[in-house]
Amino acid sequence: MTNKTWRVGVAGLGTVGGGLLQFLADRPDFAPAGDRAVVTAVSARSKSRPRTVDISGLTWFDDPVALAGSSDIDLFVELVGGSDGPAKAAVETALKAGKPVVTANKALIAEHGAELAALAEARGVPLMFEAAVMGGVPAVKIMREALVGDDIDSVAGILNGTCNFILSEMEKTGRSFADVLREAQALGYAEADPTMDVGGFDAGHKISILAALAFGCAPNFAAAEIEGISNVELLDIKLAKDLGYRIKLVASASRTDHGVAVKVHPSLAPLDHPLAQAGGALNALFIEGRRVGRIFVQGPGAGAGPTAAAVAADIADVMTGAVRPVFQAPAGELKPFIAVDPSRTVGKAYLRIMVRDEPGAIAAISETLAECGVSIDSFLQKPVEGAGGVPIVLVTHATPESNLLDAISRIEKLHAVLERPRLLRVARI
Numbered sequence: 001m002t003n004k005t006w007r008v009g010v011a012g013l014g015t016v017g018g019g020l021l022q023f024l025a026d027r028p029d030f031a032p033a034g035d036r037a038v039v040t041a042v043s044a045r046s047k048s049r050p051r052t053v054d055i056s057g058l059t060w061f062d063d064p065v066a067l068a069g070s071s072d073i074d075l076f077v078e079l080v081g082g083s084d085g086p087a088k089a090a091v092e093t094a095l096k097a098g099k100p101v102v103t104a105n106k107a108l109i110a111e112h113g114a115e116l117a118a119l120a121e122a123r124g125v126p127l128m129f130e131a132a133v134m135g136g137v138p139a140v141k142i143m144r145e146a147l148v149g150d151d152i153d154s155v156a157g158i159l160n161g162t163c164n165f166i167l168s169e170m171e172k173t174g175r176s177f178a179d180v181l182r183e184a185q186a187l188g189y190a191e192a193d194p195t196m197d198v199g200g201f202d203a204g205h206k207i208s209i210l211a212a213l214a215f216g217c218a219p220n221f222a223a224a225e226i227e228g229i230s231n232v233e234l235l236d237i238k239l240a241k242d243l244g245y246r247i248k249l250v251a252s253a254s255r256t257d258h259g260v261a262v263k264v265h266p267s268l269a270p271l272d273h274p275l276a277q278a279g280g281a282l283n284a285l286f287i288e289g290r291r292v293g294r295i296f297v298q299g300p301g302a303g304a305g306p307t308a309a310a311v312a313a314d315i316a317d318v319m320t321g322a323v324r325p326v327f328q329a330p331a332g333e334l335k336p337f338i339a340v341d342p343s344r345t346v347g348k349a350y351l352r353i354m355v356r357d358e359p360g361a362i363a364a365i366s367e368t369l370a371e372c373g374v375s376i377d378s379f380l381q382k383p384v385e386g387a388g389g390v391p392i393v394l395v396t397h398a399t400p401e402s403n404l405l406d407a408i409s410r411i412e413k414l415h416a417v418l419e420r421p422r423l424l425r426v427a428r429i
């Protein structure tokens with residue numbers, strides 16, 4: 001117990017920054033070690049913008065980089081966002097100045113985590129990012145600390161609340177993606193520019209960080225295979241349900257004999273599976289360890305309160321002096337990230353094939369699938385009003401992705417088939 005008062009500089013006073021300032025104003029002595037954390041200086045884009053907390057007594061910096069380098073703070077908290085620009089420059093400046101850094105910025109850590117870890121470790125200061133993955137759910141601490149005695153084979157989950165909300169609402173209300181997205185924007189669940197969320201990139205950042213922690217390598221966002229939810233149709237949500245599945249945006253990372261596979265796809269989860277039942281804006285994650293078996297965590301992945309609580313937990317760790325490598329090993333000793341060739345991954349898939357209502361269509365499709373080595377697990381043919389053809393829907397047995405893509409290209413060319421078959425993966429959970 002040192003009973004020290006830590007002078008905290010916070011860059012970014014939006015949703016998370018506002019939540020953190022409020023929390024530290026109410027509970028500066030929250031940390032178990034007896035130290036206090038007091039915000040003394042802040043930075044944001046606009047000094048005059050009304051804030052949810054009073055910042056009049058705090059030192060104001062127009063430039064977050066100047067705040068990060070200020071000798072009047074002991075700890076720098078970055079809540080600006082963005083993989084590059086002022087967030088990255090400010091974090092680098094603080095680390096170079098030997099200051100501990102806490103950030104909620106998944107884009108920054110997923111895209112520049114290894115170089116920032118090297119910088120932090122060279123200066124002997126912590127770089128913490130609990131809030132970057134799953135907001136209030138302590139996913140990073142579980143992976144980095146609690147499971148360090150296990151070997152993780154895979155992680156898979158719902159890591160973007162906006163997409164989960166949109167998919168849940170589409171199913172509940174029978175409305176299109178575009179309609180529900182507009183509502184999510186009005187409710188504040190989705191950004192004015194929703195690309196990071198609905199394009200799957202936000203989930204891709206988070207799963208890249210979890211993959212690094214799970215497999216002891218550096219984050220490699222560029223190697224992630226990413227598909228968002230903007231092409232998910234109501235028709236597929238309904239047909240998947242008839243087959244016993246719910247469509248979720250599933251982010252997964254798994255270790256295979258050929259390397260690491262990091263993926264984000266709209267995927268089918270069995271209706272009775274906990275991932276299928278995590279509705280609304282919830283986040284949920286399965287972790288599969290060799291010794292511990294399966295762990296499931298679920299909770300709020302965003303919002304001022306939960307995310308600020310995760311940032312505060314990191315501040316507490318800094319104050320208690322907990323020292324460990326930023327990822328699972330010192331930056332110079334992280335394993336190389338060997339990305340698996342996606343075509344070599346094996347899994348079950350959902351195919352929706354729109355056909356003309358004519359005899360022989362099913363036979364031709366079955367024959368093509370058999371020729372490509374794709375076998376069928378379940379099958380549904382159901383006329384759907386206004387669907388522009390008859391949908392034939394099937395779920396395959398586990399198949400190499402290359403066989404599936406070959407089958408899709410060949411089925412698309414059949415006379416009875418109206419358009420390229422729609423492929424969705426069945427989540428491996």
Ligand SMILES: NC(=O)c1ccc[n+]([C@@H]2O[C@H](COP(=O)([O-])OP(=O)(O)OC[C@H]3O[C@@H](n4cnc5c(N)ncnc54)[C@H](OP(=O)(O)O)[C@@H]3O)[C@@H](O)[C@H]2O)c1
Binds near residue numbers: 013016046106
């Ligand atoms: N929102 C969540 O629930 C959540 C959850 C987990 C992680 N995160 C992460 O937390 C970080 C912050 O997210 P947020 O939702 O709080 O963002 P936000 O509400 O958009 O707030 C961003 C803040 O950064 C400031 N800012 C932007 N550009 C700046 C610049 N060039 N110089 C100085 N300040 C600048 C803004 O200033 P003004 O206020 O003056 O415009 C604003 O205060 C992001 O990395 C995000 O991914 C957020």
